[in-house]
Amino acid sequence: MTPKAGTLYGIGVGPGDPDLITLKALRVLERVPHIFASCSTKNNYSLALNIVRSHLNGAGLEHLPFPMTRDAQVLEEAWDRNARRVLEVLATGSDAAFVTLGDPLTYSTYGYLLKTLKRLQPEVRVITIPGITSYNAAAALTHIPLTEGEESFYLVSGAMGAARLREVIDTADNIVMLKTYRHFDDIYQALEELNLLDRATCISLCGLKGETVVEDLRHLKGKRLPYLSMIIIKKKGRGY
Ligand SMILES: C[S@@+](CC[C@H](N)C(=O)[O-])C[C@H]1O[C@@H](n2cnc3c(N)ncnc32)[C@H](O)[C@@H]1O
Numbered sequence: 134m135t136p137k138a139g140t141l142y143g144i145g146v147g148p149g150d151p152d153l154i155t156l157k158a159l160r161v162l163e164r165v166p167h168i169f170a171s172c173s174t175k176n177n178y179s180l181a182l183n184i185v186r187s188h189l190n191g192a193g194l195e196h197l198p199f200p201m202t203r204d205a206q207v208l209e210e211a212w213d214r215n216a217r218r219v220l221e222v223l224a225t226g227s228d229a230a231f232v233t234l235g236d237p238l239t240y241s242t243y244g245y246l247l248k249t250l251k252r253l254q255p256e257v258r259v260i261t262i263p264g265i266t267s268y269n270a271a272a273a274l275t276h277i278p279l280t281e282g283e284e285s286f287y288l289v290s291g292a293m294g295a296a297r298l299r300e301v302i303d304t305a306d307n308i309v310m311l312k313t314y315r316h317f318d319d320i321y322q323a324l325e326e327l328n329l330l331d332r333a334t335c336i337s338l339c340g341l342k343g344e345t346v347v348e349d350l351r352h353l354k355g356k357r358l359p360y361l362s363m364i365i366i367k368k369k370g371r372g373y
Contacts, residue, residue: 136226141219141250141257143243145236145264146184149340149361153265154185161262163190167222167229171215171242172196180361181232197231199242208245216249220257236264240290240311268309268363271336275346277365280307284369291316291364295323298366302327308366314358321354324366332370337362 142161147153154162162168162185170179177196197215200207222229237243238261250257268288272279280286284306289297294316301308313320313335324330335347337359347353348371350364 136224138258139223139226139228141223141259142228142230143237143247143259143261144230144232145238145241145262145266146181146232146234147265147340148235148267148270149180149184149338150270151184151187153270153340154188155262155264158262158264159188161230162188162192162232165228165230166192167195167227168192169195169197169215169219169222169229169231171199171231171233171246174198174200174211179232181234184234185232192230197246212245212249213253216246216253219246219250220254223257233264235266237261238263239266239288267311267339267361268365271309271339271363271365274339274344275334275336275365277334277367277371279309279365291320294319298323299327302329302368306368308368310364310366313362313364314360317353317358317362318355320364321350324350324364329366329368332368333364333366334371335362335364339363 144158144161146158170182172179179196182194199211202208219229231243231246233241233243247259286307287301287305289301289308289310291310291313298310324333330350333350335350335353337345338361
């Protein structure tokens, strides 16, 4: 008799501090026999896995390699391969977890994995457990309210430089820009042009070794940011 397929738990483990894992996530992580985490094809490193490591009870750990490319076909092949591997484990009857940094449905490989799983096997059982996002943790660290009253709040990506920032700046009251590290020069220039340097705060490695908060972005001019960096911009100022 074929075993009843297991359930996949898509788990957000928070942005770095292992104490920022939810109780719900913890309970699943303590009991699932198999844990997946994505890693780059260049190395076997997963920060999400490192964050949860101290909470595990001997689960099997497996990296799912995702290439760092924008080539849609290469990416699709990788998601397909990885989703098939997850389905293979679930088909044995074992539950499994896929851990991701922050929240699993916010700029995360989990979204792609989920779509591919559903396409390959629409009846697959998946439970998603939300996680504390990097910008929620950064707001708490800096005591910066993300949005108040009738204000708007935009979450944008800096992966293409300042383009998204320029798109939303006229209507946004508050902006959080993630993925700022690769094109920080361009983002800095845009903030300067838009007179926002005094209204922006840069938070790097929140909750992790090397955590930094820079309130005067001029100190960062020409510098390289760590991969885990974001900028919180409050158009009306920080309020203090
Ligand atoms: C692929 S996105 C992942 C976002 C994540 N799913 C979340 O909920 O926050 C990666 C970006 O998130 C931000 N990030 C994630 N963790 C961070 C941390 N501990 N400190 C600062 N920024 C972080 C950085 O902007 C980084 O480039």
